[in-house]
Amino acid sequence: MKPPIPNTPAAELSCEVxxxxxxxxxxRLTLANVxxxxxxxxxxxxxxVETHLPYVAKVLVLTLTATVLVIWVAEPSAARxxxxxxxxxxxxxxxxxxxxxxxxxxxxxxxxxxxxxQKVTQALARSGINIxxxxxxxxxxxxxxEFVLSAPGHLGERGLLDALHDGGGTRSxxxxxxxxxxxxxxxxxxSLAARIADAPDELPLAVAELLGARILTPAAAALxxxxxxxxxxxxxxxxxxxxxxxxxxxxxxxxxxxxxxLAELAEILSxxxxxxxxx
Numbered sequence: 001m002k003p004p005i006p007n008t009p010a011a012e013l014s015c016e017v018x019x020x021x022x023x024x025x026x027x028r029l030t031l032a033n034v035x036x037x038x039x040x041x042x043x044x045x046x047x048x049v050e051t052h053l054p055y056v057a058k059v060l061v062l063t064l065t066a067t068v069l070v071i072w073v074a075e076p077s078a079a080r081x082x083x084x085x086x087x088x089x090x091x092x093x094x095x096x097x098x099x100x101x102x103x104x105x106x107x108x109x110x111x112x113x114x115x116x117x118q119k120v121t122q123a124l125a126r127s128g129i130n131i132x133x134x135x136x137x138x139x140x141x142x143x144x145x146e147f148v149l150s151a152p153g154h155l156g157e158r159g160l161l162d163a164l165h166d167g168g169g170t171r172s173x174x175x176x177x178x179x180x181x182x183x184x185x186x187x188x189x190x191s192l193a194a195r196i197a198d199a200p201d202e203l204p205l206a207v208a209e210l211l212g213a214r215i216l217t218p219a220a221a222a223l224x225x226x227x228x229x230x231x232x233x234x235x236x237x238x239x240x241x242x243x244x245x246x247x248x249x250x251x252x253x254x255x256x257x258x259x260x261x262l263a264e265l266a267e268i269l270s271x272x273x274x275x276x277x278x279x
Contacts, residue, residue: 041066101130104160105177106147107249108169109139117145120167127163128152137252144252145169148177173249189258193265200266200273204242207234207259211251213244232256234263 044065048058110116121131130150137144151160157174164172192206204215213232232244232251244251244259 101150102153102155103132103177104147104149104151104174106149106160106164106172106174107144108147108164108167108172109142109144110167110169112142116143116168120145120164120169123163123167124149126166127155127159129155129160129163135252135254137254142170146252149174175249186258189262193262196262196266197269200269203234203236203263203266207242207262208244210262211244211246211255211259212249213246213251216243216245218243232259234259236263236267 044062048062048065051058053061108120110120117136124131124147128151131147132150133148135146137146149160160174161172164174188210192210196202196206207213208215211232216231230246230248230250232246232255234242234244236242242263
């Protein structure tokens with residue numbers, strides 16, 4: 001049974017499944033092996049040379065002893081004693097990745113009063129979180145603010161939620177996202193409108209892409225629960241309503257409005273084509 005890897009900074013590189021460390025750079029591994037083997041080789045040679053064995057026996061003893069020591073002592077000792085130095089480049093890379101900013105989408109409900117937005121932005125700034133974009137939507141009991149945030153790599157979901165709470169936010173939600181979130185909803189809607197203008201039947205797929213949602217069949221819609229605004233129904237004139245779902249992320253009024261406008265565009269174009277009206 002392999003002994004457990006000591007709890008050192010380098011140990012964080014070990015595989016969670018097998019416990020193996022990544023292969024260190026060849027140059028560092030060679031230097032480490034030489035540093036460990038050289039004293040052993042000198043000691044073995046000194047001991048064997050002083051014996052009165054025949055020359056051939058000395059060569060044989062030196063060869064076997066050196067081979068065994070290299071395989072069973074030197075390389076494991078180098079990997080254990082010099083672990084931090086061997087894996088230093090990988091550790092530096094891991095720390096850089098860990099400290100790199102991460103992108104998040106966040107939603108929180110604020111009181112509809114002066115200074116509420118400033119309070120939450122200050123709370124985010126204290127945690128080193130940068131606001132890249134913000135959209136404000138009316139809500140029944142305040143305003144729903146939707147952010148794209150750049151947060152320090154060490155700050156996880158709990159830290160983001162705490163910062164939003166400290167800023168006066170309620171019913172907050174955060175999700176990891178990518179740079180695609182920086183394309184605002186209006187820009188995406190215009191791009192997808194051009195796609196629908198060319199092929200109105202693309203409406204369900206275009207709306208699903210716009211909202212980051214999943215299309216529900218009528219049978220699935222009857223079975224799944226509508227959880228606090230996470231389902232959106234878009235009426236169409238030619239094949240009935242299309243239902244979308246986005247579990248855990250309620251649709252905003254602005255998203256609903258954009259989806260309905262795309263549906264109207266698809267309907268107009270479909271009627272024009274059916275009547276033979278040129279575009």
